[in-house]
Amino acid sequence: QADVAMYAAKAAGKNRVQFFSPALLQLDDRAAAEAELRAAVADGQLVLAYQPVVSAVDGRCTAVEALVRWHHPVRGLLGPDEFLGLAEETGAVLELGEWVLRSACADAAGWDDGSTPVALHVNASPVQLAHPQFVDLVRAALAGTGLAADRLVVEVTETTVLDSPAVSATLDELVGLGVGVALDDFGTGYSALTTLRSLPIGIVKIDKSFVAGALTRTADAAVVEAIVQMAGRLGLATVAEGVESAEQEAFLRMAGITALQGFRYLRPAPVAEFGRWLAGNRRPASDGELTP
Ligand code: C2E
Ligand code: MG
Ligand code: MG
Ligand code: MG
Numbered sequence: 001q002a003d004v005a006m007y008a009a010k011a012a013g014k015n016r017v018q019f020f021s022p023a024l025l026q027l028d029d030r031a032a033a034e035a036e037l038r039a040a041v042a043d044g045q046l047v048l049a050y051q052p053v054v055s056a057v058d059g060r061c062t063a064v065e066a067l068v069r070w071h072h073p074v075r076g077l078l079g080p081d082e083f084l085g086l087a088e089e090t091g092a093v094l095e096l097g098e099w100v101l102r103s104a105c106a107d108a109a110g111w112d113d114g115s116t117p118v119a120l121h122v123n124a125s126p127v128q129l130a131h132p133q134f135v136d137l138v139r140a141a142l143a144g145t146g147l148a149a150d151r152l153v154v155e156v157t158e159t160t161v162l163d164s165p166a167v168s169a170t171l172d173e174l175v176g177l178g179v180g181v182a183l184d185d186f187g188t189g190y191s192a193l194t195t196l197r198s199l200p201i202g203i204v205k206i207d208k209s210f211v212a213g214a215l216t217r218t219a220d221a222a223v224v225e226a227i228v229q230m231a232g233r234l235g236l237a238t239v240a241e242g243v244e245s246a247e248q249e250a251f252l253r254m255a256g257i258t259a260l261q262g263f264r265y266l267r268p269a270p271v272a273e274f275g276r277w278l279a280g281n282r283r284p285a286s287d288g289e290l291t292p
Contacts, residue, residue: 034090037070037083041095045071048103049268052277053121053239053261055251060283063119063153064111065261066104067268068096085142088127097128098137105145105152107271111278116276121153121182126161135173142177149178153203156181158189159172168199175200182239187223196234204231209243209261214251229254 040046046068051062070078087093101122108120128134142149154174161167171181182203183195187210196204206227213220224240231238240252243262252260266277 014075030289033086034092037087037090037092038095040070040072041092041099045073046096046099047071048100048107048271050107050271050274051261051268052266052281053119053259054265054281055259055283056257058283059281061118061281062259062283063121063273063276064108064120065123065155065268066100067123068100084125088125091127093125093127094131097125098141101137101141102144105141105147108151109147111144111275113282116283117148117281119151119153119180120147121155123155123184126157126159126167128160129167130164131168132166133169133193135177138174138179139177150180151159151176153180153182155184155205157184158186158195162199164196171200183239187227193230196231196236201236203237203239205239205241205261206257211240211242211248211252211262212244215245215247224252225255228257231257232247 005224032141047070049067049069050064051067052061053065055062057224061099068080070083072078084093085094104120104122108118111118124134138152138154141147142152156162156171174181180202181200182274183201184205185207186204188207189195204227206224209225210220210227214224215221230240237258238256239259239261240248240257241261243252244250245259245264248262249260249264266274269277
């Protein structure tokens, strides 16, 4: 447990909102909340919502992101912003993250139908990335579910841990397995440009705050255009997050974005609902430039 606490302390992102701040919660409440969270993982109270990523060229589904929710017995359905802070501070995010990875890989392995495959994006917390067994966990999740390594993309956010040699080595190992790496919430962190150059990142996800402002604020539009151009020059794909309107989509296509994600296509949905949506939005094998 001491090592878990150390990783948590070392790796907890500085720019993340800590909902369960130690200053706000009494120690007993914190301990109770932590126990509750660990029990939730074990008792099957966590669920995954799936949100597609669609190609800016043909509108077809190219990927899907797994997003965790907690069906709390008393407080109802909780979003990640309501419990991830505590999970990271206490190290419970390691159990949570393992559950997410295994469950999402198992679901994604079931979506293969012989047409072009859809990549699965899973978010990884800085605490998970800093854990020495993270690559082993990914390897085990792939082997246990039969999902091919090149179908998995790990989404990481810009935090201080990305600068560490150990995390950089972890990302290199993932890429060595065939797993992709996406930089999430791009533009909101720090050291963005050096991160893109020094880490094996293949996909840049432009934070939804820039997409939300792109039509009304010239500064936001300029940031989006600059990120897309720079990523293109570096050979990276770009995904716009939080696309809600046809006007936003038109602007992003004009800017040269690779792919789009947001409520406009599908709100994060339970696995069965996503599966139905996917059946009507998959790219047929014959026109796909991606091959298994
Ligand atoms: P994220 O990875 O950047 O995920 C995108 C967030 O934007 C999701 O919030 C999604 O529901 C929301 N979103 C999608 N489309 C739209 C849109 O059109 N408009 C708006 N306003 N929002 C949209 P969610 O599900 O609450 O997740 C919040 C964050 O929690 C995620 O941000 C991610 O950083 C983290 N997270 C979620 N699941 C996991 C997980 O399994 N593990 C870890 N470590 N973090 C997770
Ligand atoms: Mg993400
Ligand atoms: Mg994001
Ligand atoms: Mg986010």
